[in-house]
Amino acid sequence: xxxxQIGVVDDPLxxxxxxxxxxxxxEEVFMQMSPLSCRPMALRSALKRGRAREAFSHAARExxxxxxxxxxxxxxxxxxxxxxxxxxxxxxRPGVVRVALLRGxxxxxxxxxxxxxxxAVGAEALFDExxxxxxxxxxxxxxxxxxxxxxxxxxxxxxxxxxxxxxxxPVDRPLxxxxxxxxVALFAALLAGKGFDDRGDGFVPALxxxxxxxxxxxxxxxxxxxxxxxxxxxxxxxIRTFLGAAEMRPTVWARWSGAVGLVAR
Numbered sequence: 001x002x003x004x005q006i007g008v009v010d011d012p013l014x015x016x017x018x019x020x021x022x023x024x025x026x027e028e029v030f031m032q033m034s035p036l037s038c039r040p041m042a043l044r045s046a047l048k049r050g051r052a053r054e055a056f057s058h059a060a061r062e063x064x065x066x067x068x069x070x071x072x073x074x075x076x077x078x079x080x081x082x083x084x085x086x087x088x089x090x091x092x093r094p095g096v097v098r099v100a101l102l103r104g105x106x107x108x109x110x111x112x113x114x115x116x117x118x119x120a121v122g123a124e125a126l127f128d129e130x131x132x133x134x135x136x137x138x139x140x141x142x143x144x145x146x147x148x149x150x151x152x153x154x155x156x157x158x159x160x161x162x163x164x165x166x167x168x169x170p171v172d173r174p175l176x177x178x179x180x181x182x183x184v185a186l187f188a189a190l191l192a193g194k195g196f197d198d199r200g201d202g203f204v205p206a207l208x209x210x211x212x213x214x215x216x217x218x219x220x221x222x223x224x225x226x227x228x229x230x231x232x233x234x235x236x237x238x239i240r241t242f243l244g245a246a247e248m249r250p251t252v253w254a255r256w257s258g259a260v261g262l263v264a265r
Contacts, residue, residue, distance in 0.1 A: 044165045052160040055175040056114060059132045062176075064095025064111035067224040069137075078105035078141045097134065097180045106140035106147075110184055117154055117219075117238075131156045132176075133219075134183040135234075152219055153186055153237040155179060159212070166244040167208035182207050190237065196255045203252060205259050206242065211252065214239040 072090055076083065080101075087099045087107060098110040115133045131154035138149040160179065163169060169178050185207045189195060195204040203211040219236035245253060 041165075044171060047171050048161040048164040051164045051171060051175050052157050055160055055179055056130060056132060056157060058174065058176040059095075059112060060114040062094040063113040064093065064135075066111065066113075066135075066222055068093065069096070069109065069111060070225070073107065073139050073146065076107065076139060076141045076146060083107055098184050102138065102140070104140060106138060109135075109137045109139070110180075110187065111135045111137060112180065112183070115154070117156070129156055132160070132179060134180075134187075136187045150221075150234045151187065151190070151237075152234055153183060153239060154219075155183070155239050159214075159239045159241050162242040163206075163208065166242055166247060167206075167210060169208060182212075186212060186237070186239075194259050196259070198249065198252050198255060202237070203243075203256065204237070205256055208242075208244075210242055210244040211248065211256050212239045213241050213243055 069090065072086055072093075076086055083101050083105070087101060090096050090099045090107075090109065095112045096109060097112050098108075100108050102108055112132065112134050115131055116128050117131045117133070118128050133152055133154040135150060135152045140147040140149075160175070163179075163182075164171065164175070169175065186204055189204050195202060197203070201213055202215045203213050206212050214237055217236045217238050218233045221234055243252070245256075248256060
């Protein structure tokens with residue numbers, strides 16, 4: 001189980017079983033009866049929960065098994081052919097979103113899984129929720145050991161719904177591959193220093209025009225990671241929502257537009 005410590009919770013969605021059934025029914029009726037001239041925002045608002053649920057179900061079916069991944073990399077050696085063979089095997093595994101070779105002779109992976117995340121402030125637990133959690137893992141072979149680096153990011157269902165509602169992602173295609181691309185880009189943006197803070201909240205430019213909003217926490221790793229888990233506390237970027245340009249505060253918009261090159265510096 002992943003334990004994330006957060007300072008601010010953005011309107012978590014809570015629904016009864018009856019509400020969920022009514023929502024699914026209304027989405028199905030909307031898809032069957034809506035005219036083609038329906039406004040895109042209204043269409044996205046009606047479909048957002050269904051598309052997000054499908055992505056979460058897809059993630060649950062195709063999770064990366066960290067134990068199997070670790071077994072693959074334990075025999076890693078700093079030679080090009082050996083690295084390429086391991087990379088090719090890893091790419092065929094479910095839930096392995098990205099595999100790339102590092103210049104120094106190592107390998108970087110992005111793994112995906114569906115996890116229950118406990119949101120808390122200090123020692124006080126607020127609520128548990130499912131999240132699509134991505135782990136960026138770097139593995140560097142050294143003389144007699146492997147050196148690991150870990151960082152994680154989690155997308156709650158609310159954030160995925162807002163992506164559907166507030167961006168131009170296709171609503172007639174599987175959403176999980178799009179989320180995979182966003183996760184890889186998010187890690188790249190964080191490593192490049194493109195994330196920024198505003199009034200205590202963290203923001204990272206997204207591939208879609210907009211930003212992911214959340215904050216840095218820590219997470220506990222699954223037991224099969226063993227000593228790789230850095231004493232069980234790994235940096236974890238908790239993504240609470242997606243903001244398009246129309247939803248940003250002016251100060252956030254200014255930082256985002258500068259980061260993505262919309263405003264000349």
